[in-house]
Every structure is written in C-alpha cells, then in structure tokens.
Amino acid sequence: MTVKIGLLGFGTVASGVPYLLQENQKKIFDLAEAEIAIGKVLVKSSEEAQHLVAQGHDYDFVTDVEAILSDESIAIVVELMGRIEPAKTYIAKALQAGKHVVSANKDLIALHGTELLALASENQVSFAYEAAVAGGIPILRTLSQSLISDKITRVLGVLNGTSNYMLTKMVESGWTYQEALESAQALGYAESDPTNDVEGIDAAYKVAILSRFAFGMAIDFEAIHHQGIDVITANDVATAKEMGYVIKLVGDLQETASGLWAEVAPTLIPTNHPLATVNDVMNAVYVESIGIGQSMYYGPGAGQKPTATSVVADIMQISRDIVQDKVGQPFNRFDQPSRLADLEHVSHRYYLSVQARDTTGQLSHLAQLFEKHAISFDQVLQEKASQEDAFITVITHEITRQQLQEVTKDIEASVDFELGNVFKVLGD
Amino acid sequence: MTVKIGLLGFGTVASGVPYLLQENQKKIFDLAEAEIAIGKVLVKSSEEAQHLVAQGHDYDFVTDVEAILSDESIAIVVELMGRIEPAKTYIAKALQAGKHVVSANKDLIALHGTELLALASENQVSFAYEAAVAGGIPILRTLSQSLISDKITRVLGVLNGTSNYMLTKMVESGWTYQEALESAQALGYAESDPTNDVEGIDAAYKVAILSRFAFGMAIDFEAIHHQGIDVITANDVATAKEMGYVIKLVGDLQETASGLWAEVAPTLIPTNHPLATVNDVMNAVYVESIGIGQSMYYGPGAGQKPTATSVVADIMQISRDIVQDKVGQPFNRFDQPSRLADLEHVSHRYYLSVQARDTTGQLSHLAQLFEKHAISFDQVLQEKASQEDAFITVITHEITRQQLQEVTKDIEASVDFELGNVFKVLGD
Numbered sequence: 001m002t003v004k005i006g007l008l009g010f011g012t013v014a015s016g017v018p019y020l021l022q023e024n025q026k027k028i029f030d031l032a033e034a035e036i037a038i039g040k041v042l043v044k045s046s047e048e049a050q051h052l053v054a055q056g057h058d059y060d061f062v063t064d065v066e067a068i069l070s071d072e073s074i075a076i077v078v079e080l081m082g083r084i085e086p087a088k089t090y091i092a093k094a095l096q097a098g099k100h101v102v103s104a105n106k107d108l109i110a111l112h113g114t115e116l117l118a119l120a121s122e123n124q125v126s127f128a129y130e131a132a133v134a135g136g137i138p139i140l141r142t143l144s145q146s147l148i149s150d151k152i153t154r155v156l157g158v159l160n161g162t163s164n165y166m167l168t169k170m171v172e173s174g175w176t177y178q179e180a181l182e183s184a185q186a187l188g189y190a191e192s193d194p195t196n197d198v199e200g201i202d203a204a205y206k207v208a209i210l211s212r213f214a215f216g217m218a219i220d221f222e223a224i225h226h227q228g229i230d231v232i233t234a235n236d237v238a239t240a241k242e243m244g245y246v247i248k249l250v251g252d253l254q255e256t257a258s259g260l261w262a263e264v265a266p267t268l269i270p271t272n273h274p275l276a277t278v279n280d281v282m283n284a285v286y287v288e289s290i291g292i293g294q295s296m297y298y299g300p301g302a303g304q305k306p307t308a309t310s311v312v313a314d315i316m317q318i319s320r321d322i323v324q325d326k327v328g329q330p331f332n333r334f335d336q337p338s339r340l341a342d343l344e345h346v347s348h349r350y351y352l353s354v355q356a357r358d359t360t361g362q363l364s365h366l367a368q369l370f371e372k373h374a375i376s377f378d379q380v381l382q383e384k385a386s387q388e389d390a391f392i393t394v395i396t397h398e399i400t401r402q403q404l405q406e407v408t409k410d411i412e413a414s415v416d417f418e419l420g421n422v423f424k425v426l427g428d
Numbered sequence: 429m430t431v432k433i434g435l436l437g438f439g440t441v442a443s444g445v446p447y448l449l450q451e452n453q454k455k456i457f458d459l460a461e462a463e464i465a466i467g468k469v470l471v472k473s474s475e476e477a478q479h480l481v482a483q484g485h486d487y488d489f490v491t492d493v494e495a496i497l498s499d500e501s502i503a504i505v506v507e508l509m510g511r512i513e514p515a516k517t518y519i520a521k522a523l524q525a526g527k528h529v530v531s532a533n534k535d536l537i538a539l540h541g542t543e544l545l546a547l548a549s550e551n552q553v554s555f556a557y558e559a560a561v562a563g564g565i566p567i568l569r570t571l572s573q574s575l576i577s578d579k580i581t582r583v584l585g586v587l588n589g590t591s592n593y594m595l596t597k598m599v600e601s602g603w604t605y606q607e608a609l610e611s612a613q614a615l616g617y618a619e620s621d622p623t624n625d626v627e628g629i630d631a632a633y634k635v636a637i638l639s640r641f642a643f644g645m646a647i648d649f650e651a652i653h654h655q656g657i658d659v660i661t662a663n664d665v666a667t668a669k670e671m672g673y674v675i676k677l678v679g680d681l682q683e684t685a686s687g688l689w690a691e692v693a694p695t696l697i698p699t700n701h702p703l704a705t706v707n708d709v710m711n712a713v714y715v716e717s718i719g720i721g722q723s724m725y726y727g728p729g730a731g732q733k734p735t736a737t738s739v740v741a742d743i744m745q746i747s748r749d750i751v752q753d754k755v756g757q758p759f760n761r762f763d764q765p766s767r768l769a770d771l772e773h774v775s776h777r778y779y780l781s782v783q784a785r786d787t788t789g790q791l792s793h794l795a796q797l798f799e800k801h802a803i804s805f806d807q808v809l810q811e812k813a814s815q816e817d818a819f820i821t822v823i824t825h826e827i828t829r830q831q832l833q834e835v836t837k838d839i840e841a842s843v844d845f846e847l848g849n850v851f852k853v854l855g856d
Contacts, residue, residue, distance in 0.1 A: 020577055020578075020718075020719055023579065023718055024577065024578065024579040024718070024719070026764075027576075027579060027644075027762065028576075028577060030761070030762070030763075031576050031761055031762060032576075130574070136719070136720040136721065136723060137720075137723060138570055138573075138574030138575065138723075141570075141573055141574045142566055142569075142570055142574065145566075145569055145573055145741075145745070146558070146566030146569045146570065146738075146741055147566065147737075147741070148455075148456075148459050148460075148741050148744050148745070149448055149452065149456060149737050149738075149740035149741040149743075149744055150448075150452065150737045150741075151451065151452040151455060216455075272705075274705065274726060277700075277702065277705050282722075289737075290448075290451055290452070290733070291448055291452070291564070291733050291734065291736065291737030291740075292564040292565075292727055292728065292733070292734045292737050293564065293727075293728055293731075293733065293734060294710075294727065294728070295564060295565060295566075295725075295726060295727035295728075296724075296725075296726040296727070297723075297724075297725060297726075298702060298723060298724040298725075298726065299720055299721075299722065299723035299724070300720065300721055300722070300723075303721070305718070305719050305720070305721065306719065306720045306721060308719065309575075309577050309578050309717075309719030309720050310574075310577075312577035312719075313573075313574055313575070313576050313577040313578075315577075316576050316577055317573070317576070324754070326752070326754060333458070333459055334455065334458070334459060335458075336454075
C-alpha cells in the first residue's frame with residue numbers, strides 16, 4: 001500500500017522529509033506499514049518550482065493549494081509554511097476535505113489549536129504536531145502516551161534554542177547580550193528581528209501547547225506571562241554564577257492550589273540541576289510528577305533533520321492508522337477545564353539585584369523592607385558597583401507573587417535603592 | 429467499562445500500582461477509557477495474605493495462580509515477581525489463556541523474550557514491559573513510537589542505579605569501591621550479593637532489550653560483553669578527573685560496518701557530555717541517530733512509584749486497545765536479522781593505565797609499543813605512584829579492538845610495565 005502526502009511549503013524542514021524517506025526507507029516502510037510517497041508539493045510560484053526542479057527535486061510542484069485539496073489520492077497534508085495565514089486556512093480546508101494533517105507550526109497551534117482540533121474531530125481525521133514543541137525532542141507523544149498514568153505537577157523547559165545559545169555564551173564566555181545577539185544572527189540562529197526568540201514569545205507558544213499535554217488545559221496564550229532575556233546584565237550573570245546558579249530562559253507550568261501558573265522568564269537554575277547543563281541550541285523539558293518523580297527529555301529544539309524526524313514520525317503513525325483502519329485517533333486526549341492560579345498561591349524563590357549607596361546601614365535598611373513583608377533571605381551578597389555604589393543581591397526563601405509585588409514596590413519607592421532585575425530561582 | 433487486572437506478586441513495585449490508581453483516578457479513567465480494577469492478587473502463602481489484609485490491603489488474595497488464569501473477568505495479568513521461574517511459566521500460561529500481560533521483569537525478557545513474544549503473537553494478545561528498562565524512563569515506548577522514523581546509530585545508557593550511585597560517590601567524594609558498596613547496601617540500593625549490579629549483568633539485560641527497540645535486533649545475552657565496576661581504583665577515578673572525564677558504567681550499542689557492537693563497561697565520559705551529570709541512582713539513555721542527532725532521556729531507574737508508573741501506563745494502553753477492540757498490537761514492531769560486529773570494525777578511544785619503574789626512557793619505550801601497532805595518543809599523563817614507580821596514563825586516538833588487544837598483549841609481555849585498567853573513552 002502507498003500513502004501519499006501533500007507538502008505545503010518546501011523550505012528547510014520540508015526538504016528534510018525526503019531525506020529521511022530515502023535514508024531510512026526500509027524501517028519507515030516496515031513500521032508505517034505502507035510506502036510513504038510525496039504526491040504534490042505546494043510552492044509560492046512557478047519560478048520557485050522551476051528553481052527547485054533545476055536543483056534536482058523531482059516532485060509534482062503546484063502553486064494552487066486546491067490542486068492538493070482536491071487530489072483524492074493524497075491522504076495526509078503536511079503543513080510546513082509557518083506563520084498564521086495562509087497556513088490556518090489551508091489546514092482548515094484540508095481537515096474539511098477529510099485529509100489528515102501534520103504540522104510543525106507552533107504559533108498557529110498555540111493560538112488557534114482549539115479551533116483546528118475541533119475541526120479534525122468533526123471530520124474524524126487525525127491532526128498531529130509533534131515537531132511544534134522542541135523540534136527533535138519527542139515530548140508531546142511522550143506526554144500523551146507514556147506519561148498517561150502519571151500526574152504531572154510541574155513542567156520546566158528550555159524551549160528556545162536561539163536564546164539558549166545566547167545565554168550560554170553570556171554565562172560561559174562572558175559575552176554581553178549584544179555580542180551574543182550578533183553572533184546568533186551571524187550563525188543564522190536569530191532572525192534580523194529577534195523579538196519572538198529573545199522576548200520569550202516563541203517559548204510561550206510552546207508552553208501553551210505543553211499545557212494541553214501535561215495538564216489537559218488549553219490556556220490562552222495571553223495568560224502566559226513572559227519576560228525576555230534582553231534585560232539580563234553582565235552583573236546578573238556573574239553574580240548568579242558566584243551564588244551557584246546559571247541563568248536560562250525557562251518556560252514554567254506549575255500546578256498550584258487554585259490552578260495553573262504559566263510563565264516564560266529568565267530563571268536562576270542551580271548548577272547541579274539537570275537543566276543547568278542544557279547548553280547552546282539544545283532544548284530540554286524537565287517534568288515533575290507524582291509517579292516518576294523527576295524526568296528530563298533532551299535534544300535539538302530546531303533544525304532541518306530533527307524537525308523532519310518528528311514530522312515523519314507523525315506521518316507514519318497516521319499511515320499505520322490508515323492501514324489498520326482506525327484513523328482519527330486524537331494526538332492528545334487529556335482534557336480538563338482550565339483553571340489559572342491566583343497570585344497568592346504562586347510561590348517561588350527570587351533573585352533581586354538592588355543598587356545602593358555604599359554607606360553604613362544600607363543593608364539593614366533593605367533587610368527591614370523585606371522583613372516588613374515577612375520575607376527571609378536564603379543568600380545575600382554585597383559587592384562594590386562603583387566608587388560610591390554597591391550591588392546588594394538577595395535570594396529569598398519561597399515567597400508568593402503578592403509578597404514579591406509588595407516588596408519590589410517598597411524598594412522602588414525608597415530613595416536609597418535602585419531596583420535592578422528580579423528573576424525566579426529554582427531549587428529549594 | 430471495567431478492565432480487571434490480576435497481580436502476580438505484591439512486593440514494593442506492585443503496591444505502587446494501587447497508589448497510582450487511587451491518586452490519579454480521574455486521569456487514568458479518562459485516558460484508559462475504562463476503570464482499571466484489581467481483580468485478584470497472587471501471593472506466596474495464606475500467611476502473607478493475612479499479613480497484607482491486616483495492613484489494610486483490601487484485595488482478593490489468592491495463593492494459586494490458576495485462580496487468576498481461570499478467572500475470565502481478568503483481562504490483564506501483571507507480573508511483578510521478578511526472577512525467571514515461576515514467572516516465566518505463569519506468563520506463558522497467561523498468554524496461552526488469552527490474557528494480556530504486563531511485566532517489569534528485565535532478566536526474563538532479556539533471556540526469554542523472543543519465546544514469550546512469539547507466544548503473545550500466536551495468541552493475539554498484548555505483552556508490554558516498559559518498566560523493564562530504566563524503570564521510570566519511558567524509553568521503550570519512545571523508541572518504538574516516537575523514534576519510529578529515525579535511524580539510530582548508537583545508544584549509550586547509564587542503566588544501573590546501584591553502580592551509578594557508587595561511582596558518583598567514588599568520583600565526587602573520593603570514596604573507595606568498598607566504602608561505596610557498603611553505603612549502597614546500607615541504603616538498600618545494593619543487595620547483600622551485589623554481583624548483578626556491580627558486574628554489569630543487570631545493565632546487560634537492559635542492553636539486550638534496548639537492542640530490539642533501537643536496532644530491531646534480538647541479540648543473545650551472551651553476545652553482550654560486560655565488565656564490572658569493582659576493578660576501578662581510586663587512581664583511575666582521580667586520573668580520569670584530571671584528564672577531564674568521569675567514570676560511569678555505560679551500556680553501549682553501536683552500529684558498525686559489519687553489525688552491532690554491544691557491551692557494558694566502565695567508561696570515561698567527557699565532563700561536558702550530557703551523560704556526565706547523570707548522578708546517584710538516576711538513569712539516562714543517550715541516543716545518536718541520523719535524524720534527531722543527539723537526544724537523551726533521563727529519570728529514575730528504579731523505585732516503587734516510577735516503576736509502577738510505567739506498569740500502569742502499559743495497563744492503560746492495553747485497556748484502551750480492549751475498549752477500542754484492537755488488541756494484540758505488538759509493543760515493538762522493529763525486527764530485522766541480528767548481525768554482530770566483527771572486532772576489526774569496532775573502534776573506540778581507550779584509557780590505559782600503566783605502571784612503570786620511574787626511570788628515564790620508560791615513556792619512549794611505552795610509546796614505541798603503541799607506535800608498533802600504529803596507535804597514536806590523544807593525552808598522556810605521567811605521575812609518581814611510589815618512590816620507585818610511576819603511573820603512565822594514556823588516552824589513545826580511535827583504534828580498533830584488534831589494535832587494543834595487540835598492544836595490551838605487548839604491554840603485558842614487557843618486563844618494564846604492569847598494565848592496570850583499560851577503559852573505553854567517549855567523545856572525539
């Protein structure tokens with residue numbers, strides 16, 4: 001039997017699909033229980049098609065999506081265009097035409113997943129998107145198949161390769177944010193407008209998708225707090241190191257008494273934590289649960305071959321379902337009402353960097369501000385910032401977001417202090 | 429609908445099953461698409477049953493396995509007795525009676541898996557055993573479901589928690605092997621006879637099972653070379669550290685030009701390798717493949733709750749198949765002829781510890797022995813061993829097993845040198 005796929009887009013990731021179908025032919029044929037063949041490929045223009053043919057890509061290139069949607073021999077549509085439109089319209093039409101869909105489009109699934117998944121269910125077709133979170137790490141299927149019996153209480157993820165590369169350089173080589181950004185751009189890791197990567201927006205999309213698989217909750221993208229890495233100073237990096245931590249951009253989903261807390265923020269990670277050694281463009285998802293306890297899934301977060309591997313795995317699972325006549329299996333079945341955490345139930349340890357005049361009494365004055373809100377210190381470090389000024393860095397014991405908001409307000413209101421960065425701290 | 433299970437054995441892991449069924453009731457019910465109920469529990473004697481009832485375990489305890497095998501209301505038999513017999517006979521009978529089987533028994537599956545899997549296939553029932561390798565890490569289902577599209581070229585695993593705990597103490601705290609063993613025994617990690625753990629036998633069972641999932645090859649347990657950790661000296665640990673490595677017991681499956689190389693041996697791991705930070709009783713499986721590239725799966729290798737989580741995941745998958753009327757799905761479909769590597773195709777870097785008289789000319793004499801077999805050095809370290817003797821430690825560039833055998837033979841034959849440990853070295 002042959003299962004034909006239609007590719008929407010033939011960029012970097014898409015061209016990794018024929019690579020795998022060729023290089024791993026026998027295993028893929030045996031385990032998909034069918035031959036996977038590329039039926040048609042949608043490109044933007046006939047010029048692009050001619051260019052690809054000239055490069056040796058021997059496919060049936062089309063420029064109108066209808067040519068794929070109306071082709072009854074094509075069972076699976078593989079969307080690798082990215083962005084929202086026209087990908088969203090094309091996927092919706094494909095699902096309505098009774099075609100199964102595989103996508104790697106995190107933005108689209110984070111923002112419009114609920115709608116598209118409902119459409120897949122209505123039309124009794126499959127919609128899989130393993131590659132949408134952490135590219136080559138098979139985290140979504142692992143959560144939905146293997147951690148099916150476990151109750152997850154927290155998910156922490158290094159989910160953006162670009163910002164992780166930059167932070168690795170800032171931590172290990174002492175580069176500034178600007179130097180790290182320029183290097184990431186030169187290497188092709190960061191786009192000319194790096195906003196989505198460095199502001200935590202890309203990671204927040206992935207957090208939104210992870211929330212459905214780990215907690216069964218489809219939370220709004222807007223409910224995910226996000227803070228970028230562009231605020232991190234060389235002093236933050238050095239001070240964190242001195243106190244036994246590395247700074248990484250971490251996506252965090254945490255169960256609290258009132259509901260789920262979701263955020264993406266620069267976070268201090270103890271150097272002996274498994275996430276601390278996830279460096280360069282690598283990604284990892286660390287899971288806390290009542291059964292397994294602690295587990296971590298590590299791999300490349302992006303890249304042609306890793307992403308194509310996840311895409312082809314999705315295609316193969318659907319192919320097998322087609323052959324076995326049991327199509328329409330939901331990619332994720334875990335579904336429960338979304339509840340977001342009240343701020344009073346969200347507690348963490350925090351790092352606060354405070355600049356003060358280097359005169360006697362300043363530390364005890366600062367300590368009093370914390371005491372007023374019943375906040376105790378885990379670590380305090382005072383260092384010279386300049387001739388007249390000192391940096392006082394505090395790591396608190398666990399406090400609520402409310403306590404944090406109150407104390408930062410007091411510090412900001414005081415003429416003696418200038419509040420620098422405030423970051424969450426993992427560990428206890 | 430209710431799916432009834434029969435438990436064979438009610439030891440530590442088995443009693444974790446009702447914990448999860450209770451604590452994660454709603455998710456398990458929703459995703460198994462049925463209520464999982466414990467029908468009967470096999471124990472050794474009526475005294476044991478009375479004792480368990482007195483402890484508050486309110487199950488239908490039986491002492492004859494026939495009571496479970498002949499109970500038509502029981503769909504899944506869960507074997508958690510361990511060892512080979514009577515577990516093997518009970519599982520075979522259960523499969524023949526048309527019951528699905530879940531097991532965590534690595535020894536049994538490594539040694540007799542082929543036979544039992546054939547029996548499951550004949551009787552069109554499911555036989556799943558996620559917990560048999562690396563307890564809480566869902567590595568088997570990940571290999572068979574998610575890495576389905578990828579071609580794996582190497583699997584490296586820290587697969588034995590007991591020996592990893594001991595080596596962590598030897599590396600981080602400078603304990604001797606004996607001190608580490610006594611501590612592991614006091615903490616209940618090691619049995620009074622620790623042979624299976626410290627000799628690499630337990631890890632070799634897991635390597636045998638991983639081979640089927642990662643390479644589709646059912647290799648004989650006897651074909652897996654294994655070397656234990658009891659030979660490792662304080663000098664090895666310290667020298668490795670000085671050269672930038674930690675020593676761990678690593679299970680290794682590697683594709684070569686002629687076939688698969690499989691071994692379990694103390695191995696030097698560069699400190700920046702993801703496996704280097706897998707410490708204490710934690711396990712990890714590191715995978716190299718043509719698609720994803722590098723990925724790692726990390727978690728607890730044993731323990732009541734982690735193991736029970738994998739067991740309940742297996743039960744739930746089978747339960748769902750029962751509800752959806754598609755039972756008998758093989759746990760692993762990847763199957764190809766086994767081919768073992770010829771020694772000439774197996775090449776690694778090696779660490780060799782050599783003791784020599786501390787006189788001039790010894791190093792060049794040793795270097796000549798290596799040159800004779802066309803072996804070049806990556807690192808060399810000479811240190812005083814005693815008043816008269818020196819340790820010369822060599823890390824070679826990549827050489828074949830054949831070259832290694834020849835040079836070690838020459839060193840052993842020389843009156844000038846005493847050959848200490850020889851370990852494989854990861855990295856390049």
